[in-house]
Amino acid sequence: MAITIRDVAEAAGVSTATVSRALRGLPYVDESTRSRIQQVAVDLDYVISPSASRLASGRTGSVAVITPFIARWFFSTVLSGVEGVLQAAGMDLLLMSVSDYLAGHQRLPPAPRLRRRVDGVLVIAMPPSDPQLREILDLGMPTSLIGVNTDGVPSVTIDDVLAARVATQHLVNLGHERIGLITGSSAEAPLTAEYDREQGFRQVMAENGLDIDPSLEAFGYFTIQGGEQAMTALLTQRTPPTAVFALSDEMAFGAMRALRTHGLAPGRDISIVGIDGHDMSEHLDLTTVVQPVYDLGRIAAESLLVQMRTLSQGDGGDPVRLPTQLIVRGSTAPHR
Amino acid sequence: MAITIRDVAEAAGVSTATVSRALRGLPYVDESTRSRIQQVAVDLDYVISPSASRLASGRTGSVAVITPFIARWFFSTVLSGVEGVLQAAGMDLLLMSVSDYLAGHQRLPPAPRLRRRVDGVLVIAMPPSDPQLREILDLGMPTSLIGVNTDGVPSVTIDDVLAARVATQHLVNLGHERIGLITGSSAEAPLTAEYDREQGFRQVMAENGLDIDPSLEAFGYFTIQGGEQAMTALLTQRTPPTAVFALSDEMAFGAMRALRTHGLAPGRDISIVGIDGHDMSEHLDLTTVVQPVYDLGRIAAESLLVQMRTLSQGDGGDPVRLPTQLIVRGSTAPHR
DNA sequence: ATGAAAGCGCTAACAG
DNA sequence: CTGTTAGCGCTTTCAT
Numbered sequence: 001m002a003i004t005i006r007d008v009a010e011a012a013g014v015s016t017a018t019v020s021r022a023l024r025g026l027p028y029v030d031e032s033t034r035s036r037i038q039q040v041a042v043d044l045d046y047v048i049s050p051s052a053s054r055l056a057s058g059r060t061g062s063v064a065v066i067t068p069f070i071a072r073w074f075f076s077t078v079l080s081g082v083e084g085v086l087q088a089a090g091m092d093l094l095l096m097s098v099s100d101y102l103a104g105h106q107r108l109p110p111a112p113r114l115r116r117r118v119d120g121v122l123v124i125a126m127p128p129s130d131p132q133l134r135e136i137l138d139l140g141m142p143t144s145l146i147g148v149n150t151d152g153v154p155s156v157t158i159d160d161v162l163a164a165r166v167a168t169q170h171l172v173n174l175g176h177e178r179i180g181l182i183t184g185s186s187a188e189a190p191l192t193a194e195y196d197r198e199q200g201f202r203q204v205m206a207e208n209g210l211d212i213d214p215s216l217e218a219f220g221y222f223t224i225q226g227g228e229q230a231m232t233a234l235l236t237q238r239t240p241p242t243a244v245f246a247l248s249d250e251m252a253f254g255a256m257r258a259l260r261t262h263g264l265a266p267g268r269d270i271s272i273v274g275i276d277g278h279d280m281s282e283h284l285d286l287t288t289v290v291q292p293v294y295d296l297g298r299i300a301a302e303s304l305l306v307q308m309r310t311l312s313q314g315d316g317g318d319p320v321r322l323p324t325q326l327i328v329r330g331s332t333a334p335h336r
Numbered sequence: 337m338a339i340t341i342r343d344v345a346e347a348a349g350v351s352t353a354t355v356s357r358a359l360r361g362l363p364y365v366d367e368s369t370r371s372r373i374q375q376v377a378v379d380l381d382y383v384i385s386p387s388a389s390r391l392a393s394g395r396t397g398s399v400a401v402i403t404p405f406i407a408r409w410f411f412s413t414v415l416s417g418v419e420g421v422l423q424a425a426g427m428d429l430l431l432m433s434v435s436d437y438l439a440g441h442q443r444l445p446p447a448p449r450l451r452r453r454v455d456g457v458l459v460i461a462m463p464p465s466d467p468q469l470r471e472i473l474d475l476g477m478p479t480s481l482i483g484v485n486t487d488g489v490p491s492v493t494i495d496d497v498l499a500a501r502v503a504t505q506h507l508v509n510l511g512h513e514r515i516g517l518i519t520g521s522s523a524e525a526p527l528t529a530e531y532d533r534e535q536g537f538r539q540v541m542a543e544n545g546l547d548i549d550p551s552l553e554a555f556g557y558f559t560i561q562g563g564e565q566a567m568t569a570l571l572t573q574r575t576p577p578t579a580v581f582a583l584s585d586e587m588a589f590g591a592m593r594a595l596r597t598h599g600l601a602p603g604r605d606i607s608i609v610g611i612d613g614h615d616m617s618e619h620l621d622l623t624t625v626v627q628p629v630y631d632l633g634r635i636a637a638e639s640l641l642v643q644m645r646t647l648s649q650g651d652g653g654d655p656v657r658l659p660t661q662l663i664v665r666g667s668t669a670p671h672r
Numbered sequence: 673a674t675g676a677a678a679g680c681g682c683t684a685a686c687a688g
Numbered sequence: 689c690t691g692t693t694a695g696c697g698c699t700t701t702c703a704t
Contacts (some may be wrong), residue, residue: 002452004681015691020683028689047451051390052681055696060387065431070419071630076412083406083433087443092453095401095431097419107423115383116338117428224619257619280616283560283593294407340697351675356699364673388697391680676703687692 003046012040023048060119062092063304066110066136067124070097073250073278074293078124078146081297089305094118098132111135120308122146122300127191142307146300149192149319154307156300156320158291160193160275163324164200164245167273167289170326171243172208175335176271179205180216180241182230182251197247197275216241220251227254228261235262242270242335249276249288256284256331271332275324285330292322339382348376359384386428396455398428399640402446402472403460406433409586409614410629414460414482417633425641430454434468447471456644458482458636463527478643482636485528485655490643492636492656494627496529496611499660500536500581503609503625506662507579508544511671512607515541516552516577518566518587533583533611552577556587563590564597571598578606578671585612585624592620592667607668611660621666628658 009016014033022029022037040046054060063086069075079095086093094117099107109132114121118141125147126133137143137153145155171179181201184194205212215237218230227246231254234240246252252274256266266272266285274281277290299320345352350369358365358373376382390396399422405411415431422429430453435443445468450457456478462469464486473479473489481491507515517537520530541548551573554566563582567590570576582588588610592602602608602621610617613626635656 002681006681016682017684017692018690021690024683030689033689047448049391049452049681051387051396051452052696053683054387055385055391055698056681056683058683058696070416071409071413073407076415077407079412079431080406080433083431087432093431095415095419095429096423097416112383116385116387224615253616253619279560280589283589342697352698353676353700354674357674360699366673369673385697388680389699391682392697392699394680394699674704676701678699678701680697680699683694683696685692685694688690 002049003044005046005048008037008041008044008046011044012037060092060117061090062094062118063120063122063301063308064094064096064110064114064118065122065124066096066098066126068098068126070095074147074248074276075124077293078297078300081294081299082122082301083297085298085301085305091119091305098126109135111139114139114141120144120304122297122304123148124297125191125193127187142304144300144304144307146296147191147193154303154319156296156303156322157193158296158324159321160196161200161203163275163289163291164197164247165204166324166326167245167275168201168204170273170287170328170332171245171271172204172210174243174271174332176241176243177210177335178213178216178239178241178243179210180218180234180244181212182218182220182227182234182244182246182255184220184222184247184251186219194247201245220246220248220254222248222251224250224254224257227251228258229254231255231258232261235259235264240270243332244270244272246272246274249274249278249281249286252286252288252331253278253280253284256286266331267333271335273332277327281327282329287329287332288327290325290327292324295322338385339380341382341384344373344377344380344382347380348373396428396453397426398430398454399456399458399637399644400430400432400446400450400454401458401460402432402434402462404434404462406431410483410584410612411460413629414633414636417630417635418458418637419633421634421637421641427455427641434462445471447475450475450477456480456640458633458640459484460633461527461529463523478640480636480640480643482632483527483529490639490655492632492639492658493529494632494660495657496532497536497539499611499625499627500533500583501540502536502660502662503581503611504537504540506609506623506664506668507581507607508540508546510579510607510668512577512579513546513671514549514552514575514577514579515546516554516570516580517548518554518556518563518570518580518582518591520556520558520583520587522555530583537581556582556584556590558584558587560586560590560593563587564594565590567591567594568597571595571600576606579668580606580608582608582610585610585614585617585622588622588624588667589614589616589620592622602667603669607671609668613663617663618665623665623668624663626661626663628660631658 009019022034120142128150218233220226220230274288345355358370461483554569556562556566610624
């Protein structure tokens with residue numbers, strides 16, 4: 001069979017305990033002993049058995065990432081930020097997707113799959129009220145949320161209210177008054193991001209004495225197609241908006257497409273602004289409020305590692321808010 | 337501490353061996369005994385310790401996915417297909433990204449991180465000649481490749497030669513003769529996909545008696561930006577092409593953008609065709625050869641599971657080839 | 673159909 | 689600084 005720690009111990013003429021210490025870099029090992037052991041381990045091509053190590057130590061050296069989507073831009077970008085940090089820390093990354101609260105496909109709930117299997121959990125953009133999220137938090141293990149905010153749980157987000165305010169104010173500054181909103185879903189359990197962005201929009205509209213016409217709001221479900229349908233709906237109003245704020249870039253892409261389908265040009269005829277800084281936004285010339293998505297993942301992972309060292313749940317410090325930035329492109333222009 | 341199998345055994349009045357069998361659905365357990373044990377396990381909120389189970393059984397119940405990128409469309413889409421299958425099979429999915437052979441950032445090589453840690457490996461689009469790939473294959477564990485082809489290793493791909501032929505023939509059929517090519521990289525270790533697509537292109541050009549002008553080939557590095565630069569280079573030729581085949585949709589997107597920058601319209605002035613069926617291709621009205629990316633991941637994962645049951649490396653049957661389909665959109669039009 | 677018992681390979685006190 | 693000694697919690701023959 002495979003080489004075990006005992007083989008190394010015998011070959012090096014020491015006990016398994018010493019090998020264990022030496023190879024893990026623990027103190028109280030003579031440096032000459034350590035280097036001899038390391039050499040033997042290499043010569044024998046020894047690889048530690050994670051299962052045995054985990055069983056004996058009680059630590060799994062693994063972190064789970066829970067996400068409602070894998071293939072969507074925001075989620076895969078966050079994931080990539082997370083992965084870099086965990087890999088550098090020598091942690092295994094277990095990827096688990098969960099059915100989002102809208103999708104039907106039944107999947108096993110994540111919480112049971114986490115117990116005794118990982119030392120910490122990273123959750124991407126699950127609605128705070130989602131029972132699956134509650135179950136995960138009730139596990140009592142180090143956890144960090146990405147893109148959403150819940151009291152008492154460490155999280156990394158942007159200031160969604162502010163981001164929406166900036167986007168909306170940009171439209172107002174351009175002279176627009178009839179401003180439409182493409183929001184996410186009609187579900188009762190919205191993301192905090194969604195809720196906050198709507199708030200920011202309403203705040204700025206109110207502050208500028210602008211009416212919010214309910215017929216100028218449509219659901220885009222955070223997808224391109226949804227955004228397209230939403231924009232189409234807005235265009236068929238008696239008086240269409242002169243500008244539209246989409247809560248995400250992907251919905252904004254759809255909105256732009258709907259415009260083109262109707263012979264209209266984004267910017268020239270109707271202004272569109274989004275939030276995200278999606279890879280394609282530059283390419284599509286979309287004005288947007290950029291959020292540092294990769295960093296969201298990176299920093300959440302780092303904060304989780306800190307929690308795990310501290311062995312304490314919830315002790316990840318205050319919620320982290322990363323800055324955003326408005327990038328003005330061709331999809332927005334002064335009201336004529 | 338946590339509930340162990342012994343607690344369950346005592347509470348159910350049986351031995352731990354019986355509990356183990358009962359809970360794993362093994363035969364030779366009286367059904368009444370089994371259901372009693374299951375009930376007790378639920379009542380006690382028992383969760384098996386994966387570490388202990390793995391140590392005792394020698395199986396890890398985990399599969400690693402090795403990928404050069406996480407956040408790019410093709411890779412995250414494959415990953416999502418893989419994840420669904422593995423989750424349904426109760427396997428843990430370990431995500432590991434590797435530096436692609438171009439990128440500089442040093443990461444630990446994947447092979448050592450795999451040993452004793454997973455029962456099988458899925459590798460996405462790593463060049464067959466990449467030494468890291470060789471090391472993984474030398475591990476001798478069940479492995480399945482996605483998007484590339486190597487002798488003797490199970491793989492799931494499309495027929496890249498054919499896909500390229502179809503794309504090229506489409507341009508030829510439209511009357512184009514000066515056809516440009518945006519290829520991937522200049523590296524010595526190309527993907528089989530890249531090589532095959534180039535072959536398909538050259539075949540069709542030759543079959544139709546068309547010259548391949550070396551000045552009408554440019555590198556796009558499989559990125560949007562690269563595609564944009566490549567197209568820009570082609571446009572500055574003395575006689576630009578009337579149509580361009582990009583080896584991937586993302587490069588085609590970049591090419592379309594370059595056209596617009598130069599006041600040209602895709603389709604009307606210069607035809608562009610890609611390969612992928614990227615999410616955004618419909619939105620951007622790009623003619624493309626669609627490949628079933630999600631299924632690539634799904635089927636590779638299923639094939640790996642079969643291999644793992646058979647306990648045999650390489651016995652994943654013949655390479656699987658999934659069908660592709662040309663979708664004609666506005667980015668290609670007859671030569672004028 | 674069920675139980676007894678021997679590990680799986682490592683870690684972590686506790687001695688020394 | 690190093691060794692001894694118990695386990696960690698399960699699986700798996702081998703009996704019965």
